[in-house]
Amino acid sequence: MEPGYLQAVDPADEESFAVLSRLLAVALPGHWTETMLRSDIVQPASHYYLAWAKTGEAVGFGGFWLIEDEAHLVVLAVEPACRQRGVGTALLWGLLQWAREQGARRMTLEVRADNEAALALYRRFGFVELGRRPGYYGEVDGLVLWTPRIDGPDYAGQLQQWAAGWRRP
Numbered sequence: 213m214e215p216g217y218l219q220a221v222d223p224a225d226e227e228s229f230a231v232l233s234r235l236l237a238v239a240l241p242g243h244w245t246e247t248m249l250r251s252d253i254v255q256p257a258s259h260y261y262l263a264w265a266k267t268g269e270a271v272g273f274g275g276f277w278l279i280e281d282e283a284h285l286v287v288l289a290v291e292p293a294c295r296q297r298g299v300g301t302a303l304l305w306g307l308l309q310w311a312r313e314q315g316a317r318r319m320t321l322e323v324r325a326d327n328e329a330a331l332a333l334y335r336r337f338g339f340v341e342l343g344r345r346p347g348y349y350g351e352v353d354g355l356v357l358w359t360p361r362i363d364g365p366d367y368a369g370q371l372q373q374w375a376a377g378w379r380r381p
């Protein structure tokens with residue numbers, strides 16, 4: 213992972229918040245309002261990351277809550293023009309590393325059953341479906357995914373292998 217690619221967001225940093233807020237509007241329109249983002253990011257359990265391209269533009273972000281030893285991924289999004297270039301992979305990799313460093317044993321999330329891009333990304337990191345909420349998104353089910361244990365040496369070694377071949381966009 214190149215230095216400067218991923219940046220942990222300080223919730224008190226207004227400049228970073230403005231960047232997150234802009235990305236939220238373009239990458240996840242209609243998902244959260246700016247007010248919802250602000251109220252989430254200031255929670256002590258919240259951890260957010262930004263991904264920066266070589267050009268100096270922020271191209272994606274993600275955040276999780278750490279509750280006891282469980283990390284709940286609450287948001288992950290990449291600027292539409294920068295998708296399918298490895299940014300989502302790098303972000304999720306960083307979030308998993310960070311969660312491990314904070315003492316998480318597993319990560320969980322909920323995703324629409326028809327979100328093929330996100331599902332492919334999550335499966336790459338070992339997430340498996342352990343629950344289904346029928347009709348959670350209207351006509352579409354919600355899937356509850358979990359990683360295996362992420363705190364042990366096996367998963368750490370796997371993360372190192374995954375990181376080896378990536379290119380910063």
Ligand SMILES: CC(C)(COP(=O)(O)OP(=O)(O)OC[C@H]1O[C@@H](n2cnc3c(N)ncnc32)[C@H](O)[C@@H]1OP(=O)(O)O)[C@@H](O)C(=O)NCCC(=O)NCCS
Nearest residue numbers: 288289290295296297298299300301323328329330332333
């Ligand atoms: C899901 C999302 C974060 C993926 O980001 P990304 O930067 O495009 O992901 P990557 O380039 O790292 O791709 C990782 C893998 O995901 C899969 N993938 C990504 N986009 C895909 C698509 N459109 N269709 C099918 N698979 C896709 C591929 O398996 C890909 O691996 P590969 O490139 O080696 O084939 C991005 O599509 C996004 O922001 N979507 C809207 C927000 C969202 O749905 N967030 C998840 C909510 S739970």
